[in-house]
Amino acid sequence: MNALLIIVFCAGYISIAFENILRINKSAIALLTGVLCWVVLMFTSVSETQIVSEQLITHLGEISGILFFLLAAMTVVELIDAHDGFEIVKSFIQTRKKAALLWLICFITFFLSAILDNLTTTIVMVSLLRKLLDDKEERMLFAGMVIIAANAGGAWSPIGDVTTTMLWIGGQITAFNIIQMLIIPSLICLIVPLIILSIKLKGNFSSVAIDKEITTTIPFERNLIFGFGTMALIFVPVFKTVTHLPPFMGILLSLAMLWILTELIHRNKNKEERNFLSVSSAMQRIDTPSILFFLGILLAVGALQSANVLLQTAAWMQQHVANTSLIVLLIGLLSAIVDNVPLAAACMGMYPLSVYPTDSYLWEFLAYCTGTGGSILIIGSAAGVAAMGMEKISFGWYLKRISVLALAGYFAGAIVYMLLQRA
Numbered sequence: 001m002n003a004l005l006i007i008v009f010c011a012g013y014i015s016i017a018f019e020n021i022l023r024i025n026k027s028a029i030a031l032l033t034g035v036l037c038w039v040v041l042m043f044t045s046v047s048e049t050q051i052v053s054e055q056l057i058t059h060l061g062e063i064s065g066i067l068f069f070l071l072a073a074m075t076v077v078e079l080i081d082a083h084d085g086f087e088i089v090k091s092f093i094q095t096r097k098k099a100a101l102l103w104l105i106c107f108i109t110f111f112l113s114a115i116l117d118n119l120t121t122t123i124v125m126v127s128l129l130r131k132l133l134d135d136k137e138e139r140m141l142f143a144g145m146v147i148i149a150a151n152a153g154g155a156w157s158p159i160g161d162v163t164t165t166m167l168w169i170g171g172q173i174t175a176f177n178i179i180q181m182l183i184i185p186s187l188i189c190l191i192v193p194l195i196i197l198s199i200k201l202k203g204n205f206s207s208v209a210i211d212k213e214i215t216t217t218i219p220f221e222r223n224l225i226f227g228f229g230t231m232a233l234i235f236v237p238v239f240k241t242v243t244h245l246p247p248f249m250g251i252l253l254s255l256a257m258l259w260i261l262t263e264l265i266h267r268n269k270n271k272e273e274r275n276f277l278s279v280s281s282a283m284q285r286i287d288t289p290s291i292l293f294f295l296g297i298l299l300a301v302g303a304l305q306s307a308n309v310l311l312q313t314a315a316w317m318q319q320h321v322a323n324t325s326l327i328v329l330l331i332g333l334l335s336a337i338v339d340n341v342p343l344a345a346a347c348m349g350m351y352p353l354s355v356y357p358t359d360s361y362l363w364e365f366l367a368y369c370t371g372t373g374g375s376i377l378i379i380g381s382a383a384g385v386a387a388m389g390m391e392k393i394s395f396g397w398y399l400k401r402i403s404v405l406a407l408a409g410y411f412a413g414a415i416v417y418m419l420l421q422r423a
Helices: 002-017 026-044 049-082 086-092 098-115 118-132 136-155 162-170 175-200 219-243 247-265 271-276 279-284 288-306 309-320 324-334 340-350 361-376 382-391 395-401 403-422
Strands: none
Touching: 002 026, 002 288, 002 309, 002 395, 026 049, 026 288, 049 118, 049 219, 049 247, 049 279, 049 288, 049 382, 086 118, 086 219, 098 118, 098 136, 098 175, 118 136, 118 219, 118 382, 136 175, 136 361, 136 382, 136 395, 136 403, 162 175, 162 340, 162 361, 175 361, 175 403, 219 247, 247 279, 271 279, 288 382, 309 324, 324 340, 324 361, 324 403, 340 361, 361 382, 361 403, 382 395, 395 403
């Protein structure tokens, strides 16, 4: 059963990697792979069909939370963009040098990701890049570095990455300790690829041409929507901490409030202007195929998890690899292929707190590796998938241009963490 399931998953994965050669949209391949994985699981499972159906419903509930979060966050960002809100940020960026802009964007992403989360931050920063860079190739290169920065920034914060949040809620780590122990390794994980890329990145960037379309917003409306929209995104981790409800509930609340606000401030405008600046119009401009791509990937990973493939893989590593650091490093590399959430969940089930207490070496290193390892491949993290959909970055392009940089940063940060532990 597991062999056939793995074959289907790998075939889909390879097909996504060669999207440009096959000339088939990656979203279609991802959806097909996700559905076929569950079909294989249903027909080959030793469990009753009812059990498999219940597992599917459970995974779909978890996936839906991520998809609704992505949908709402992208709508908020699109609404800010419709009101020219990103012009406020753009006006503060004075540099014309590519390397200087790269460092500035990446450091903003790094710290913003720790406050928001890596997915939301990636959506915001890629949207900002569209306002700054006219050249498509340069923009994709910057977006690739944004993925690395967002995942590195999320790893050291208890609310910055899903896996770190899971470990925090599960009692494996404490907030202050994870910040203290991982902020330096995470910074190294970003700085190393930044230095490497900065050497190659010369000259000035060409800015986006001024849009000829006449804007219908006044400065007050632009500043209000930008401020309210930004606070709406920052509100999400606060909402989660206070209510203990999933993040998608917080972003939906923020979207609802922003929706009401835009309806009120534009109610006296003519229909055409009001429609363009509405949430309904913003949702129509969202890249829906990227959300469906995300759905397909997570369905496929959910099938692997239900078949205990991930748990068996973790158990095999525990049995055949004696070194704990090496195991966690391999898990981090595996998270570039498979979603880091089930991998972290499998580790939490394998290693009891009675053996590895709160804030032990294992949990800290696991938070770093699963958080930053997903940057090695573009479909290894939610941030990567979001950027992939927004900028139409192909799997092969990212593998050729960004993966080596992400890998260098991953190992550099890991080495620094291990050295700090021995000091």
